[in-house]
Amino acid sequence: xxxxxxxxxxxxxxxxxxxxxxxxxxxxxxxxxxxxxxxxxxxxxxxxxxxxxxxxxxxxxxxxxxxxxxxxxxxxxxxxxxxxxxxxxxxxxxxxxxxxxxxxxxxxxxxxxxxxxxxxxxxxxxxxxxxxxxxxxxxxxxxxxxxxxxxxxxxxxxxxxxxxxxxxxxxxxxxxxxxxxxxxxxxxxxxxxxxxxxxxxxxxxxxxxxxxxxxxxxxxxxxxxxxxxxxxxxxxxxxxxxxxxxxxxxxxxxxxxxxxxxxxxxxxxxxxxxxxxxxxxxxxxxxxxxxxxxxxxxxxxxxxxxxxxxxxxxxxxxxxxxxxxxxxxxxxxxxxxxxxxxxxxxxxxxxxxxxxxxxxxxxxxxxxxxxxxxxxxxxxxxxxxxxxxxxxxxxxxxxxxxxxxxxxxxxxxxxxxxxxxxxxxxxxxxxxxxxxxxxxxxxxxxxxxxxxxxxx
Numbered sequence: 533x534x535x536x537x538x539x540x541x542x543x544x545x546x547x548x549x550x551x552x553x554x555x556x557x558x559x560x561x562x563x564x565x566x567x568x569x570x571x572x573x574x575x576x577x578x579x580x581x582x583x584x585x586x587x588x589x590x591x592x593x594x595x596x597x598x599x600x601x602x603x604x605x606x607x608x609x610x611x612x613x614x615x616x617x618x619x620x621x622x623x624x625x626x627x628x629x630x631x632x633x634x635x636x637x638x639x640x641x642x643x644x645x646x647x648x649x650x651x652x653x654x655x656x657x658x659x660x661x662x663x664x665x666x667x668x669x670x671x672x673x674x675x676x677x678x679x680x681x682x683x684x685x686x687x688x689x690x691x692x693x694x695x696x697x698x699x700x701x702x703x704x705x706x707x708x709x710x711x712x713x714x715x716x717x718x719x720x721x722x723x724x725x726x727x728x729x730x731x732x733x734x735x736x737x738x739x740x741x742x743x744x745x746x747x748x749x750x751x752x753x754x755x756x757x758x759x760x761x762x763x764x765x766x767x768x769x770x771x772x773x774x775x776x777x778x779x780x781x782x783x784x785x786x787x788x789x790x791x792x793x794x795x796x797x798x799x800x801x802x803x804x805x806x807x808x809x810x811x812x813x814x815x816x817x818x819x820x821x822x823x824x825x826x827x828x829x830x831x832x833x834x835x836x837x838x839x840x841x842x843x844x845x846x847x848x849x850x851x852x853x854x855x856x857x858x859x860x861x862x863x864x865x866x867x868x869x870x871x872x873x874x875x876x877x878x879x880x881x882x883x884x885x886x887x888x889x890x891x892x893x894x895x896x897x898x899x900x901x902x903x904x905x906x907x908x909x910x911x912x913x914x915x916x917x918x919x920x921x922x923x924x925x926x927x928x929x930x931x932x933x934x935x936x937x938x939x940x941x942x943x944x945x946x947x948x949x950x951x952x953x954x955x956x957x958x959x960x961x962x963x964x965x966x967x968x969x970x971x972x973x974x975x976x977x978x979x980x981x982x983x984x985x986x987x988x
Contacts, residue, residue: 538594572613589703602669608949614983642671661686677727684903697737730981746809765829779903786897793856867924871935872944906944
């Protein structure tokens with residue numbers, strides 16, 4: 533059997549770093565959300581690019597699927613081994629290899645998490661800016677073109693990855709990009725692999741753009757009586773060109789969840805969370821101007837946090853919203869979906885989504901990185917009630933269709949994986965076939981993360 537032959541060959545390379553224990557397989561087949569478990573046949577723990585190259589060469593020769601795995605925080609079933617095969621767990625390739633302080637960049641292995649990276653960068657005066665909330669691995673963040681709370685100022689992974697080392701399906705190792713800040717040399721292969729969700733190659737190294745740690749940071753929170761006022765305030769702040777580092781939105785239901793989860797006593801109405809980076813004077817001026825703008829939209833209870841511990845508490849609340857929302861319905865799982873629309877259409881998209889949820893049989897808190905038009909719904913379902921899952925999927929479908937009708941995308945940051953593949957043709961048309969052609973060229977045997985992203 534091809535699988536047995538491949539695993540026998542790999543065991544001579546990896547030894548006990550090739551696991552077939554049930555606990556390992558189950559852990560790597562689980563999903564953060566509602567997708568059923570889909571474990572691989574084996575889990576490999578490589579320690580070098582050379583080992584990754586060897587693993588891919590062997591698996592390609594035997595037609596065995598390979599799924600790259602970072603921290604397992606993806607939400608659309610990206611790491612589910614839907615056709616079995618070998619999962620590559622990069623937890624042992626997690627080093628910060630080089631920091632070039634003068635050039636403000638760093639070279640890292642794919643398994644390092646964003647929090648670990650920033651801990652190691654503290655003494656340099658630099659930081660890595662992309663913050664999707666979860667403590668994701670850099671390799672996974674690149675593969676899904678991650679973004680998050682700081683995108684409004686610092687950009688997504690697309691803007692913060694200068695180059696990659698990638699192992700192709702046949703075991704070849706290539707490098708894309710350089711440490712130079714621009715190039716007009718050939719195709720942008722870095723951009724091709726960022727967001728490819730492990731379907732075109734396996735990332736084994738990334739060169740990242742870093743940013744200077746700001747002199748001063750000020751965070752704040754303010755309440756609104758309605759979602760429409762809060763969203764309209766965001767649009768006004770963006771259009772005024774106020775240089776925010778973060779601007780986040782939670783609806784009343786999400787705030788209720790946070791209060792129950794964190795023991796806080798925030799008024800259970802829609803809220804904006806905001807942060808400014810810069811000089812002491814600049815941050816103070818920006819925060820004051822923000823207060824003036826949002827007051828015109830009925831904002832109240834504006835609270836400012838400048839002490840590190842207060843800011844940490846504020847953003848910890850925001851980052852734990854998913855788990856807080858699950859607590860609203862003990863035993864629930866969730867269909868966690870995101871869309872992104874042009875800023876001018878954000879209020880309409882959010883209000884119509886809220887109305888759809890209110891008319892359904894399930895609860896669904898709404899939150900988002902609204903500074904870039906991206907928002908999420910956490911649609912809570914009882915896994916033993918098929919009707920609830922059907923209702924959640926119908927709500928997600930309406931969100932996707934609405935986003936496309938408003939000139940947006942079916943996902944701003946979660947990616948496609950399994951969950952959103954059905955909408956690729958509607959968004960991309962014939963371009964989806966071009967993506968499939970690229971996949972066939974780079975992975976003719978279809979071993980890299982099969983069942984995801986491209987046309988079946």
